[in-house]
Amino acid sequence: MNIDSAVSQIRNFKDFLQLYNKLTEHCFTKCVDNFHSRTISTIENQCVNNCFGKFTNVNQKILGVYIDVQQEINTRRIAELEANQATAIQETAPTAPAVTEAAANA
Numbered sequence: 001m002n003i004d005s006a007v008s009q010i011r012n013f014k015d016f017l018q019l020y021n022k023l024t025e026h027c028f029t030k031c032v033d034n035f036h037s038r039t040i041s042t043i044e045n046q047c048v049n050n051c052f053g054k055f056t057n058v059n060q061k062i063l064g065v066y067i068d069v070q071q072e073i074n075t076r077r078i079a080e081l082e083a084n085q086a087t088a089i090q091e092t093a094p095t096a097p098a099v100t101e102a103a104a105n106a
Contacts, residue, residue, distance in 0.1 A: 023051075023052070023055055026051070027047075027048050027051035027052060027055075028048075030047065030051060031044050031047035031048045031051060032044050032048075
């Protein structure tokens with residue numbers, strides 16, 4: 001494993017933990033309102049499950065759309081690069097000298 005890959009994995013894990021902590025705080029604040037009991041109530045449990053479930057569904061939908069859009073962008077970029085390369089090759093290719101009538105008769 002190279003260093004860039006390890007740094008990228010650590011950054012991704014930190015991002016995941018931040019998102020998880022933010023989601024946990026959001027769902028806890030929204031769903032848990034009774035602090036008189038050590039156990040979570042059925043209603044609170046259902047609320048937390050719905051909160052996490054909704055987040056997961058929305059996250060998957062957003063990720064799916066992002067992947068589709070990113071693929072379209074990549075396809076366009078590849079097409080642009082290929083067109084630019086073809087233009088550059090045509091501009092740098094030597095052109096055959098024009099044959100004059102006198103040179104052709106010689």
